[in-house]
Structures are given as structure tokens and as C-alpha cells.
Amino acid sequence: MGNKAPLLIMLLILCHGVSMTMAMWEAEDKSNGPSTKDKKLFLLQNSKRVVKTDAGEMRVLESRGGRILERRLHVGFITMEPSSLFVPQYLDSTLIIFVLTGEAKVGFMYENELEESELKKGDVYQIPAGSAFYLSNIGEGQKLHIICSIDPSESLGIGIFQSFYIGGGAPVSVFSGFEPQILESAFNVSGSELSKFFTRKHEGPIVHVGHSHASASSIWTKFLQLKEDEKLHHMKKMIQDQEEDDVEEEVKQKTSWSWRKLLESVFGNEIENIKKDKVAHKSPRSCNLYDRKPDFKNSYGWSVALDGSDYSPLKSSGVGIYHVNLKPGSMMTPHVNPRATEYGIVIRGSGRIQIVFPNGTNAMDTHIKQGDVFFVPRYFAFFQIASSNEPLDFFGFTTSAQKNKPQFLVGATSLMKSMMGPELAAAFGVSEDSMQNILNAQQESVIVPTPWTAPGL
Structure with a gap:
């Protein structure tokens, strides 16, 4: 029992943190009007x-x-x-x-x-x-x-x-x-x-x-x-x-x-x-921003970012800048920003964004189009995907002038791929071989194709 007590305390603290997070958002929702699905x-x-x-x-x-x-x-x-x-x-x-x-x-x-x-x-x-x-x-x-x-x-x-x-x-x-x-x-x-x-x-x-x-x-x-x-x-x-x-x-x-x-x-x-x-x-x-070589580019899209090391005035303001282009049907895989809140403005095309609460429940899953502005709180997992018939082009700001270094949860260079081992397999309750088969299936990283990706990409 003595060995389990610290784990029980940690679990209670974690549950309390998640419930506080949810409570803050619920209070924010109520202040902005009646809740809707x-x-x-x-x-x-x-x-x-x-x-x-x-x-x-x-x-x-x-x-x-x-x-x-x-x-x-x-x-x-x-x-x-x-x-x-x-x-x-x-x-x-x-x-x-x-x-x-x-x-x-x-x-x-x-x-x-x-x-x-x-x-x-x-x-x-x-x-x-x-x-x-x-x-x-x-x-x-x-x-x-x-x-x-x-x-x-x-x-x-x-x-x-x-x-x-x-x-x-x-x-x-x-x-x-x-x-x-x-x-x-x-x-x-x-x-x-x-x-x-x-x-x-x-x-x-x-x-x-x-x-x-x-x-x-x-x-x-x-x-x-x-x-x-x-x-x-x-x-x-x-x-x-x-x-x-x-x-x-x-x-x-x-x-x-x-x-x-x-x-x-x-x-x-x-x-x-x-x-x-x-x-x-x-x-x-x-x-x-467009004179810079993309930080990431493949057949399905690209992304580029500016931080304080690239443009010194950003250091004093503590703001970073980025631009992402997803080709039709392509997805920026689920990822987390560990250093900053992200603000995005859709400047061309349309698509979908999903954001997940810390307790694993859906926080927002919605269609986005040109002119829409979204934000993703620091640490929240999310993804964006372009519509099947047009690209998704979005520009935005982050609340840190340091290199953001987003943590991608899925893909060939993802966090899960790096952590692959018996511990991760045990966490999911599967064998290590099964975990390796799943994580090795995706050959692309950061921006990946989906069943809706336009033919020929």
C-alpha cells in the first residue's frame, strides 16, 4: 500500500488539474453565451x-x-x-x-x-x-x-x-x-x-x-x-x-x-x-517570410517560421510568425506546441481543425475557411487538414520569439516513433512488435496524405 500511495496522490493531482482546466473553459463558455454541441x-x-x-x-x-x-x-x-x-x-x-x-x-x-x-x-x-x-x-x-x-x-x-x-x-x-x-x-x-x-x-x-x-x-x-x-x-x-x-x-x-x-x-x-x-x-x-527556405517541405505541403534569431525585433515583442500550406486533402499531423499559444488566420482555401482537451476529449472539431481566425492554447494537441478540393493556406503568430519546436505525435520523425520501445508498448497494452508495425506504417512526416488527398500528389 505504501508504494501505491504516491501514485494515487499523483493521479488525484492530475485529475484535479484536468478538471480545473475544463472548469475554466466551461466558465468561459457560459460568459460568452449558452453552450452548444x-x-x-x-x-x-x-x-x-x-x-x-x-x-x-x-x-x-x-x-x-x-x-x-x-x-x-x-x-x-x-x-x-x-x-x-x-x-x-x-x-x-x-x-x-x-x-x-x-x-x-x-x-x-x-x-x-x-x-x-x-x-x-x-x-x-x-x-x-x-x-x-x-x-x-x-x-x-x-x-x-x-x-x-x-x-x-x-x-x-x-x-x-x-x-x-x-x-x-x-x-x-x-x-x-x-x-x-x-x-x-x-x-x-x-x-x-x-x-x-x-x-x-x-x-x-x-x-x-x-x-x-x-x-x-x-x-x-x-x-x-x-x-x-x-x-x-x-x-x-x-x-x-x-x-x-x-x-x-x-x-x-x-x-x-x-x-x-x-x-x-x-x-x-x-x-x-x-x-x-x-x-x-x-x-x-x-x-x-517568402524569401526564406521552408523549414519543412514535401509533396503534400510546406511550412516556414520566423523567430527572434531570424528577425531581431521579434525578440523584444516575444512573438513568432509562421505560414503553412497544405495541398488538397493533406494533413499536418497531430502535434503540440510546448512553448507558445498559436494564432492562425486562413488566408486561402478551407479545411478542418480539431483540438483536444488534456483529458482526451474533443475540445473543437470544425470546418475553417478563408478569413477565419483560430487559436490553440499551449500544450493542447491538434491537427489541421485541407479540404479534398482545395488547399489550406494559413498564416499566424505565436506567443514566443524562441524557436517553437512543435512536437509531432505521429509520423516518421514523431515523438512516438522516437519513444518506441517496451515502455510505450506497455502503455498501450500491446506487444512491442505490434507497436513497431503501427508506428513504421507512416513513411511521411509532419505533413502527410490522407484518403482525400488530391490524385497525383
């Missing part, structure tokens, strides 16, 4: 549109999951029309952006310098919390689609995240909260000059900037669309364009006060840096 526990469905204008929109799916998640991420979708600008702002949350389609220019403050980068399809870029930035669609005649992760752990707790706009009218600039006398002293200009500037109206956070869309936002966009070595040269011309409806003498007075003072107050030493034509860029560049 096919409830999609691990799909993000709480969508909020945080920005909407004629020039574009931003939608965010808020992450839930209660205490079982060691860390939450929200998933955002930004869509911008051709020749549009997401106006200068800073956020209380770090953004990691991924260009799904189109081309973009991003500029943000890095160590008191304005750094600009042009991004293309597949590029990944991090914008730290509190860093002033802007985003513009520079693709010729095409929409820009961006997927981003948003870290709510840094947020002030006002909604999903909080934007602080620099340029303003509508949305209101952060400058608007200061007394006029304070701004006059800070900018060293008259109140009439400042009031003309800060009362100009915008069409919202995302604005058109093309010639066919004459808007007040041109004050910012004309400047931001220039090359760095052209900005200083065109500064006075910009002011003349802006004030062309004023009398000539008033325009001359306006040019003397300075856009330069305003821009220096917002963008630090950027104007001085323009003069230093050969200054080396210190800020991290973008990293293209």
Missing part, C-alpha cells in the same frame, strides 16, 4: 471595426480564452485603398505587421530618427508601442491588405488598443488638449498661425492622398511621400501650396515660422538627418 471554442469571433473611412478600414478580432492562456494576442486586419495614408500616430501596443497583398511605405521613429521602409508582399515589420508611425499604400492601383498582431499586455485598457493621433481635426490631434499659450511657446509661433493649422479637417484616420482626392490631409501626405533627400528641398514649396489662397505677404510670413519647427517637435531630429545624406540606417529592416 458544436461550439467553436477556439475561433476568434469577437470582431470590432476600429477604423472605417472611404479610404480604408481596420478590423480587430479580440482574443479571449480566460486564464488558460499564458498570453493573449489580438489579430488585426488593415485594408487600404490605392493612394491612401494611415495618418501619423502612435499606439499603446506593439504592432507586428505582415503584408498579405500590395505594397506599403512605413515610417516610424527609431532613436529620434525618422526611418522609412518600403514593404512588399510577404514582408514582416515591427512597430514598437509608443513609436510615432505612418503607413501608406504605394501600390499602383491596388489595395493593400495587412494582417497584424496586437499585444494587449501593453495597452492602457481603453478598448482593444488606444491610438494617439499627431495630425488632427478629425481624428483629434493630441496637440488639441494643450492650452493655446503653451503651444505658442512650444512652437514659437503666433496663435493665429497655430489655429489655422490645427483646425484643418481630415476625413478620418485613413485618408486619400492622390491628385483626384484634394483633401486637407495633403499637408502631411505631400511631405511623407517625398524621398528623404527631397523633403527639405520641397519644404517651402509645400507651404506655398498649402497657403496659395492667402495673400502673398502672409504666405511669406508663414514660411518663416516653420513647418520645420512642427516636424522637429513631432519627428525629433529628422530634419537634421536629411542633411546627412550618407548617414547609415540603424533601425531594423523588414524581413520577408
Whole structure:
């Protein structure tokens, strides 16, 4: 009896842990509405549109999951029309952006310098919390689609995240909260000059900037669309364009006060840096997910991942990135993420995902299609399989910037294959020969064919 007591205690602890896990999820379910047999526990469905204008929109799916998640991420979708600008702002949350389609220019403050980068399809870029930035669609005649992760752990707790706009009218600039006398002293200009500037109206956070869309936002966009070595040269011309409806003498007075003072107050030493034509860029560049060789590839699909060792900004955010492509009918075998929660966005095709609770019961088994967002808590076993008639293509984030090293439970290089021996056979109650026959039957690893795999693969 003495030898069995420790085992009994361990069994009770294990059962208690499983029951606590189930209880937490049940409580989460009840808070979200009545329970249903096919409830999609691990799909993000709480969508909020945080920005909407004629020039574009931003939608965010808020992450839930209660205490079982060691860390939450929200998933955002930004869509911008051709020749549009997401106006200068800073956020209380770090953004990691991924260009799904189109081309973009991003500029943000890095160590008191304005750094600009042009991004293309597949590029990944991090914008730290509190860093002033802007985003513009520079693709010729095409929409820009961006997927981003948003870290709510840094947020002030006002909604999903909080934007602080620099340029303003509508949305209101952060400058608007200061007394006029304070701004006059800070900018060293008259109140009439400042009031003309800060009362100009915008069409919202995302604005058109093309010639066919004459808007007040041109004050910012004309400047931001220039090359760095052209900005200083065109500064006075910009002011003349802006004030062309004023009398000539008033325009001359306006040019003397300075856009330069305003821009220096917002963008630090950027104007001085323009003069230093050969200054080396210190800020991290973008990293293209599709320029990398897949971490795994066979006849049935491929997967690729980015971590902090591949793209250093991910180290500070503690977020990893991955992309998986499954050919029709192919399956990513049951596996576990031992280091991170995984968030996935279906960007093409459709398929199925199943997630299992720690006690071996079904947590979710559902069809997924383009636009769906799922998450898988750390340690939970799961698999994905593409539909028989189309591929399943999904991109996503993980809550660790270290190499995730998923543990595949089935396949030629699986955890079970590595552990094959008398102990594993005894655990399943079969002979070692029977166990070897079962585990040696699958010749493929990670991504495998199924009876529904498209012919010819």
C-alpha cells in the first residue's frame, strides 16, 4: 500500500488539474453565451471595426480564452485603398505587421530618427508601442491588405488598443488638449498661425492622398511621400501650396515660422538627418517570410517560421510568425506546441481543425475557411487538414520569439516513433512488435496524405 500511495496522490493531482482546466473553459463558455454541441471554442469571433473611412478600414478580432492562456494576442486586419495614408500616430501596443497583398511605405521613429521602409508582399515589420508611425499604400492601383498582431499586455485598457493621433481635426490631434499659450511657446509661433493649422479637417484616420482626392490631409501626405533627400528641398514649396489662397505677404510670413519647427517637435531630429545624406540606417529592416527556405517541405505541403534569431525585433515583442500550406486533402499531423499559444488566420482555401482537451476529449472539431481566425492554447494537441478540393493556406503568430519546436505525435520523425520501445508498448497494452508495425506504417512526416488527398500528389 505504501508504494501505491504516491501514485494515487499523483493521479488525484492530475485529475484535479484536468478538471480545473475544463472548469475554466466551461466558465468561459457560459460568459460568452449558452453552450452548444458544436461550439467553436477556439475561433476568434469577437470582431470590432476600429477604423472605417472611404479610404480604408481596420478590423480587430479580440482574443479571449480566460486564464488558460499564458498570453493573449489580438489579430488585426488593415485594408487600404490605392493612394491612401494611415495618418501619423502612435499606439499603446506593439504592432507586428505582415503584408498579405500590395505594397506599403512605413515610417516610424527609431532613436529620434525618422526611418522609412518600403514593404512588399510577404514582408514582416515591427512597430514598437509608443513609436510615432505612418503607413501608406504605394501600390499602383491596388489595395493593400495587412494582417497584424496586437499585444494587449501593453495597452492602457481603453478598448482593444488606444491610438494617439499627431495630425488632427478629425481624428483629434493630441496637440488639441494643450492650452493655446503653451503651444505658442512650444512652437514659437503666433496663435493665429497655430489655429489655422490645427483646425484643418481630415476625413478620418485613413485618408486619400492622390491628385483626384484634394483633401486637407495633403499637408502631411505631400511631405511623407517625398524621398528623404527631397523633403527639405520641397519644404517651402509645400507651404506655398498649402497657403496659395492667402495673400502673398502672409504666405511669406508663414514660411518663416516653420513647418520645420512642427516636424522637429513631432519627428525629433529628422530634419537634421536629411542633411546627412550618407548617414547609415540603424533601425531594423523588414524581413520577408517568402524569401526564406521552408523549414519543412514535401509533396503534400510546406511550412516556414520566423523567430527572434531570424528577425531581431521579434525578440523584444516575444512573438513568432509562421505560414503553412497544405495541398488538397493533406494533413499536418497531430502535434503540440510546448512553448507558445498559436494564432492562425486562413488566408486561402478551407479545411478542418480539431483540438483536444488534456483529458482526451474533443475540445473543437470544425470546418475553417478563408478569413477565419483560430487559436490553440499551449500544450493542447491538434491537427489541421485541407479540404479534398482545395488547399489550406494559413498564416499566424505565436506567443514566443524562441524557436517553437512543435512536437509531432505521429509520423516518421514523431515523438512516438522516437519513444518506441517496451515502455510505450506497455502503455498501450500491446506487444512491442505490434507497436513497431503501427508506428513504421507512416513513411511521411509532419505533413502527410490522407484518403482525400488530391490524385497525383
